[in-house]
Amino acid sequence: MTQTASLGRRAAVECVGTGALVAVAVGAGVQATALSRDAGVQLLACSLATVFGLGVLLALFGPISGAHLNPVVTLAAWWHGRREGAGPGAREAAAYIPAQVAGAIGGAVLANAMFAQPLVRWSTHDRSAPHLWLGEAVATAGLVLLAFGLTRTGRAHLAPVAVACYIGAAYWFTSSTSFANPALTIGRAFTDTAPGIAPASVLPFVAAQLVGLVVGVALAAVLFGRAAPAAAPAAAQDAVVPHAEDQPAASGH
Amino acid sequence: MTQTASLGRRAAVECVGTGALVAVAVGAGVQATALSRDAGVQLLACSLATVFGLGVLLALFGPISGAHLNPVVTLAAWWHGRREGAGPGAREAAAYIPAQVAGAIGGAVLANAMFAQPLVRWSTHDRSAPHLWLGEAVATAGLVLLAFGLTRTGRAHLAPVAVACYIGAAYWFTSSTSFANPALTIGRAFTDTAPGIAPASVLPFVAAQLVGLVVGVALAAVLFGRAAPAAAPAAAQDAVVPHAEDQPAASGH
Amino acid sequence: MTQTASLGRRAAVECVGTGALVAVAVGAGVQATALSRDAGVQLLACSLATVFGLGVLLALFGPISGAHLNPVVTLAAWWHGRREGAGPGAREAAAYIPAQVAGAIGGAVLANAMFAQPLVRWSTHDRSAPHLWLGEAVATAGLVLLAFGLTRTGRAHLAPVAVACYIGAAYWFTSSTSFANPALTIGRAFTDTAPGIAPASVLPFVAAQLVGLVVGVALAAVLFGRAAPAAAPAAAQDAVVPHAEDQPAASGH
């Protein structure tokens, strides 16, 4: 079935999946803020809801579109695929990324509706500070390293659990609570609730995420080595899972 | 063994399983309310207890009855089976749904007894508001999409973990804390404790869940495509897991 | 290796494993009480620590002794084995149960030492009330039903995760916070800290657990049917996992 899914359907899956991810992040944030006055309890709730929700989305949509749900992941997969003649091409990437961003905005609007908030109102939550940008770069580098490393070591099937757990940890160990996803960042600008991010803070966050992407790709090359060249025999193909497989480990937040 | 279980035994499993699910939801709700004054901590406890308990019930009872534990899931399985000549027939559905509702009421009574509450007292917890109904519709649509998608992509064996995690997330990202189950909704009317729902709020909740069922079925058709026709060769059968399998992914909350 | 482990070594494993389980329950209880003033947070910590710790113990010691860690589980395995000529015999049970009780007491003493408490002091925590006994009976019946059902449906390999998650839920949905284990109950009488139980409350708790054992065995017969008779052909053996397997699902809390 995965081979027969049209690009349109795969893009629709990326759109719905990213939307669901943003609805989880925003909805849980609003619920947690409404219920608890302890900011630690709030982040516990948000991080656990995201672990559960993201893991489910990756498992459900992975077989159809790869479940990137994140432009950084799509770009990383395209970059690796470009060198090895596998992974999404420029055409796929050009379809996925706008679908992810549109879905993210839709997810924020849906969460606003579910919690009786104005459907669209710009966030006033300023998140501009150098140490937050460092947090975003670290979070994104780790995500890229994880997605690449799982694929390279033949453990792509662990991606739903591993990526969800990674983000659950990164909520806590990074100062920015780990957005690590440009589409999610844009979507969260469309809600004036606790999980929002002011539009003026979006661009620096996305820039930090792109820096993290580059760092993650470089770190992956150092730690996991380069893929075998295309002329490598079948034995090497066994050891190094190529990016052309149906279900890339790359997956998103 | 699954093939030899009589309809009576399968209905008994649906009854006990749904009862256990309601006992978990109500019991954890009473315990959490008694122990913590922070409503965020209370919902954390309820959501984690449900994730653990629901996952166990689906794993334990799936091989016998399919572990629907939820009329919406039974209806969705019947609908898909009707078209493809598989899944539960009208006779099975007519046995499952009353068993689920009876079990749900029994589970609420048992929870009341375990916490020294009156065995039966109507809930006075009003839950009537449009944004809560939207929450129920979204929660149920997501559940139906998940159950269908896992089956269609050959990952039905992940259902116990995936459905439990989904509900754990939906507790937080939906405004209604995701009942998503008509039997559970009816059962929770029988307890005048925090997790209860006033009888007057039950019908709109169930209606919203049925709307979610329709939305979920439609969304699944868009994102996962239609099943191969009955005349399809064996190769298609491999790619598209038929609904006649012993352990449907559909499973409930 | 499992076949070659002597009865003495298996009993030692039951002793150390049950001791570790009690050390987790008591240690986490003392730590949680010391750190938080919110009783909900305390129970969250205890339930999560037990889920993590119990799952690890069952996975680690299952291949050696079956990881009962609980006299109720040993008795249930003996009862079923008696009828089917498999499972632990009277000799094994007579070795396991004292080892479990001795280990449980040792675990409580170790936890007392780790938290600078008197090594042994009787608990003054009264836990005598009919609704708590009902909670214990329900918790134990569920545990027995789970252990039996997983074995009968060929899912014994899920026991470490399923039993740990079950106890994590039962901490919340039962009024007694689910001891469900006579050895653990006795061990917790040896610590005058929050997780303790006054000696006068021990006997009724154990009696309720034994009632739960009987209810669980009966419920399992109704829901999962009786095992195939010894004369059944190999095909039936495939469908019904016999109790003589190396790693019984039965496992304890």
Add this chain to the structure above:
Amino acid sequence: MTQTASLGRRAAVECVGTGALVAVAVGAGVQATALSRDAGVQLLACSLATVFGLGVLLALFGPISGAHLNPVVTLAAWWHGRREGAGPGAREAAAYIPAQVAGAIGGAVLANAMFAQPLVRWSTHDRSAPHLWLGEAVATAGLVLLAFGLTRTGRAHLAPVAVACYIGAAYWFTSSTSFANPALTIGRAFTDTAPGIAPASVLPFVAAQLVGLVVGVALAAVLFGRAAPAAAPAAAQDAVVPHAEDQPAASGH
């Protein structure tokens, strides 16, 4: 791929992995302390972040270096390998341990930077008391027993989940919150935040961990028996997983 990874690359993986582990422990500790005034909520957050983060690191780096991330684990693997002619040799251990310590310090510095703390400042958090040392010895003995037992019973593939869950439980049931790792202990001296440890407390902690290592190795010999001698036939090799396998279960915190 695991066979071709050079010692330099494996040491780099140990360095980065241990650094990431310390960044998780320190970062989550700083975040939790900043967000919540309830010390129970703080420890819940730290323990869950560590469970998620440690599990991911073990799954990601296990195929390359074995993912020890802990000098105690490296020493235990060397000890067992020395007797059986497998596991890391003295040369590997001499490369791994300094890499782990260097990485741990780097991870603490990175966490300090992400949270806008001074990059290096000695901790003033005194952790000197006999019952804390007992906690460290118990925590480390359990970790060594777990890593050894999983390997001996052929369940090394469960190590990422099992070790992460073990540490999650040990955060709560030991009085010291389970450092159980000399490199982590040294790294946490480099941050004057809540998760830090004063330099004067480091040496006794490391000494207690080494005592725990010895206790764990002895306990493992009692409970799991000795490995089959090298002259044992292939049948024994099947039952007893040798230490020379590519991905040792031993893994760290």
